[in-house]
Amino acid sequence: MSSHESPTTVLDWQQLRVEVVNRLAAASAKGKAHWQRLLDLVDQRLAADPSVQAPPVDGRQWWLTEVRIEGFRGIPDSFELTLDPGAGLTVVHAPNGTGKSTIADAVRAALWGAPAPQPRELWQPVDRAVGAARARVEVRLRCGRDELRCVWTDDPQPHAVAVLASHDNEHPVTVADPDWQAALSAFTPVFSYAETQDRLGTPEALVKHLDDLLALGPCFVQLSEDVASRAAAAKESVARLQALKGSARTAIATVDAQFTDGAAPPMAVIEFPNRFGSEGPDNWLSENKLDGDLTTTVFSVTTEGLAKVKRQAEQVRDALGQLDDSETRLDSRIDDRLNEHLTELHDALTGNPPGGPCPVCGHGVDWWLVLSDTARRLSEWSTARRQVDKSARGLQEVHREHVRPLLEAARSLAIDPDGLADTLTDPPPDHGRTATDRARLGDVVDRLLGSSFSVLAHEVQTRGDHDRRWRAARLAAVDPFAQAWRDDGPVAVTANDWTQASKNLTVLRKELRDSRGTRLGEEVAEVLHRLLADTPLQLAGLTFAAADTLQLVGDDGGERRLGMLSAGQRNALVLAPLLRARSGGPFAFLVVDDPVHAFDDMRIDLVSDELVRLSADRRVVVLTHDSRLNEALVAKRPDTDVRTLTRDGGSVTADARKAPWVSLLDDAQDLVALGAKADLPAGLGRLPVLVRGMCRHAVEGALRGLALRWAVLAQEDLHATVIALDKTKTTAKRFTHASRYELPDRPGAAPAARAVCESYLRLWNEATHDTGGSSAGGLADEVRAARKACKLLGAWGEP
Numbered sequence: 001m002s003s004h005e006s007p008t009t010v011l012d013w014q015q016l017r018v019e020v021v022n023r024l025a026a027a028s029a030k031g032k033a034h035w036q037r038l039l040d041l042v043d044q045r046l047a048a049d050p051s052v053q054a055p056p057v058d059g060r061q062w063w064l065t066e067v068r069i070e071g072f073r074g075i076p077d078s079f080e081l082t083l084d085p086g087a088g089l090t091v092v093h094a095p096n097g098t099g100k101s102t103i104a105d106a107v108r109a110a111l112w113g114a115p116a117p118q119p120r121e122l123w124q125p126v127d128r129a130v131g132a133a134r135a136r137v138e139v140r141l142r143c144g145r146d147e148l149r150c151v152w153t154d155d156p157q158p159h160a161v162a163v164l165a166s167h168d169n170e171h172p173v174t175v176a177d178p179d180w181q182a183a184l185s186a187f188t189p190v191f192s193y194a195e196t197q198d199r200l201g202t203p204e205a206l207v208k209h210l211d212d213l214l215a216l217g218p219c220f221v222q223l224s225e226d227v228a229s230r231a232a233a234a235k236e237s238v239a240r241l242q243a244l245k246g247s248a249r250t251a252i253a254t255v256d257a258q259f260t261d262g263a264a265p266p267m268a269v270i271e272f273p274n275r276f277g278s279e280g281p282d283n284w285l286s287e288n289k290l291d292g293d294l295t296t297t298v299f300s301v302t303t304e305g306l307a308k309v310k311r312q313a314e315q316v317r318d319a320l321g322q323l324d325d326s327e328t329r330l331d332s333r334i335d336d337r338l339n340e341h342l343t344e345l346h347d348a349l350t351g352n353p354p355g356g357p358c359p360v361c362g363h364g365v366d367w368w369l370v371l372s373d374t375a376r377r378l379s380e381w382s383t384a385r386r387q388v389d390k391s392a393r394g395l396q397e398v399h400r401e402h403v404r405p406l407l408e409a410a411r412s413l414a415i416d417p418d419g420l421a422d423t424l425t426d427p428p429p430d431h432g433r434t435a436t437d438r439a440r441l442g443d444v445v446d447r448l449l450g451s452s453f454s455v456l457a458h459e460v461q462t463r464g465d466h467d468r469r470w471r472a473a474r475l476a477a478v479d480p481f482a483q484a485w486r487d488d489g490p491v492a493v494t495a496n497d498w499t500q501a502s503k504n505l506t507v508l509r510k511e512l513r514d515s516r517g518t519r520l521g522e523e524v525a526e527v528l529h530r531l532l533a534d535t536p537l538q539l540a541g542l543t544f545a546a547a548d549t550l551q552l553v554g555d556d557g558g559e560r561r562l563g564m565l566s567a568g569q570r571n572a573l574v575l576a577p578l579l580r581a582r583s584g585g586p587f588a589f590l591v592v593d594d595p596v597h598a599f600d601d602m603r604i605d606l607v608s609d610e611l612v613r614l615s616a617d618r619r620v621v622v623l624t625h626d627s628r629l630n631e632a633l634v635a636k637r638p639d640t641d642v643r644t645l646t647r648d649g650g651s652v653t654a655d656a657r658k659a660p661w662v663s664l665l666d667d668a669q670d671l672v673a674l675g676a677k678a679d680l681p682a683g684l685g686r687l688p689v690l691v692r693g694m695c696r697h698a699v700e701g702a703l704r705g706l707a708l709r710w711a712v713l714a715q716e717d718l719h720a721t722v723i724a725l726d727k728t729k730t731t732a733k734r735f736t737h738a739s740r741y742e743l744p745d746r747p748g749a750a751p752a753a754r755a756v757c758e759s760y761l762r763l764w765n766e767a768t769h770d771t772g773g774s775s776a777g778g779l780a781d782e783v784r785a786a787r788k789a790c791k792l793l794g795a796w797g798e799p
């Protein structure tokens with residue numbers, strides 16, 4: 001069993017969170033994501049504010065104080081039953097047909113918010129009594145100064161109302177809240193054998209009944225619903241995406257068939273995703289070249305770009321031609337090394353040219369005229385060279401911007417007439433300084449201005465447009481799928497997480513169910529063993545499978561199926577889960593209707609033992625027609641509060657409530673009167689011991705009632721208060737202990753009562769051990785003193 005949960009408390013969201021956190025911490029790196037999903041849902045539940053407040057159950061102990069019935073089933077008129085809000089035993093004893101079961105049904109209707117349904121339609125009860133104007137039941141519960149009023153009525157339509165009164169404030173609550181309903185199922189405060197037997201008519205119903213007793217609460221159901229909702233949403237998203245993926249695949253096949261003409265190479269096959277990852281469809285579109293602007297050719301080869309290439313190539317061609325012409329007019333002996341010197345000499349002599357023969361060689365020609373002509377030709381040559389460099393740079397630029405992309409497109413389209421892709425891929429030189437450079441420029445120009453390049457450009461443009469339209473058609477074909485991926489992808493990607501989270505939740509529930517089931521099985525087996533002490537029948541195991549829920553064995557070790565049991569054994573089996581030791585839970589009372597159905601005297605004695613045991617820490621209300629059970633309970637617990645129902649036509653009433661000590665002292669007074677006769681019946685020689693024992697029990701019962709009233713008003717723990725009083729061994733010590741119980745309306749009650757009967761306390765205690773003497777003298781005075789002391793101590797509800 002987990003150290004973080006208890007089999008006797010309804011599992012709530014905080015406890016469930018601890019269980020999930022522990023398993024998250026222990027999970028593998030891969031499994032943590034799935035437990036984190038569950039933890040997130042639990043935290044959402046904890047953070048949510050309930051729209052309607054539920055009756056408080058956590059840490060509370062609600063005592064049943066009042067039942068009001070009007071026109072409900074077997075009670076046509078008004079009826080009230082009041083109870084002490086403290087541990088003890090109340091027996092409502094009456095013949096069949098007086099309305100006992102109606103009381104149990106009324107309590108159940110008020111607490112559950114509806115009367116118990118009858119699975120057998122033929123015997124379905126009518127909730128409104130014959131002749132009644134309406135059916136209405138009200139149950140009042142108390143916890144300290146808080147009072148919870150639960151009402152069910154069929155006026156004007158069947159509905160339930162509940163009000164919590166706390167510190168002079170009242171606000172509505174709802175008994176339909178899952179936590180309240182789970183507490184009712186796990187710690188059932190109302191038991192009817194007939195209703196339970198009818199309800200447990202199928203193996204599935206028995207499994208549910210035992211499952212409810214595990215007190216796992218509504219958390220698992222609600223969390224399972226949350227997980228299922230998210231898993232279903234993720235599954236639906238995956239299904240939509242898979243369907244749209246199939247449609248997109250079909251549409252792509254149609255598009256590809258339409259655009260495949262045999263001339264162009266086929267496009268790469270689109271790889272559709274197997275899983276819809278969190279990265280979304282954009283990466284997928286990019287990988288399949290379906291992103292970007294598909295309104296223009298994908299290769300960006302335009303008519304304007306081609307015209308620019310042609311103009312630049314022509315400029316280079318013209319510049320090369322001018323350079324060639326200028327070089328033919330230069331003296332072959334003049335090279336670039338003399339250019340600068342001759343030009344500087346010409347510029348220096350300009351304006352004052354010398355005449356005559358050449359001063360260097362003495363040649364008779366006019367050397368100035370020759371120098372001037374040479375300088376002019378050198379200037380033309382330099383200009384032509386600069387023009388070649390400039391146009392070469394421009395050609396290199398258009399090659400980068402237009403020619404290279406065109407060649408790359410040609411390669412992808414398998415278009416390469418005359419091997420242009422190989423010869424034009426490298427950029428041309430950006431100058432024409434050497435013959436090699438000019439030759440390379442000339443070759444590039446010839447190819448760019450040639451017909452092959454024009455054919456290639458035309459083909460690329462044509463094919464590029466075809467490719468663009470093809471890709472656009474492909475994009476249109478997959479767009480519904482891509483858009484759905486954007487919308488549903490974040491949900492679809494969680495499908496596996498929620499599947500695993502659901503499995504984890506199932507495992508967690510099984511672990512808690514098994515641990516609590518083991519405890520439940522042990523407790524049920526223990527009670528069943530006590531109830532069937534004379535029967536060789538044992539509970540060997542308890543599972544939660546409808547086909548094999550309870551494993552019963554006989555003394556021979558052989559299997560005993562449910563159909564083999566007698567009526568009494570079946571009743572014991574039904575009672576055992578109810579009568580198991582139960583601590584925790586919000587209900588400090590138990591209403592039991594007809595618990596000894598089909599029981600013999602021995603079994604009734606055993607059941608009475610269990611009921612007395614349960615009454616030690618709660619108010620047990622037994623509704624019975626069986627005098628044997630009534631007598632057994634009173635004998636085992638003398639302070640049992642016995643009520644008798646009487647019916648007069650449609651009116652049902654309970655005897656005026658008497659404190660238990662009243663009945664005890666009335667019986668003691670009758671014994672004293674009987675003892676005054678000369679001819680005492682045989683066996684009454686011990687009459688003084690009996691009377692004094694009754695006086696002691698009466699006074700100590702009144703002290704106990706005083707302690708209970710004080711604990712309720714002081715908001716102290718009732719059970720602890722009574723235990724502390726019971727630990728004192730003598731009546732005198734109990735009076736001393738009870739002196740602390742001061743009530744506003746009855747100050748000094750314990751000391752005053754003690755003063756009245758102080759002289760008799762020793763005799764009364766000795767009578768308990770059968771040593772109180774046999775003298776009957778003064779017994780009447782002792783009874784009167786005991787009665788006066790009890791009256792001074794008072795009773796619940798008395799002024």
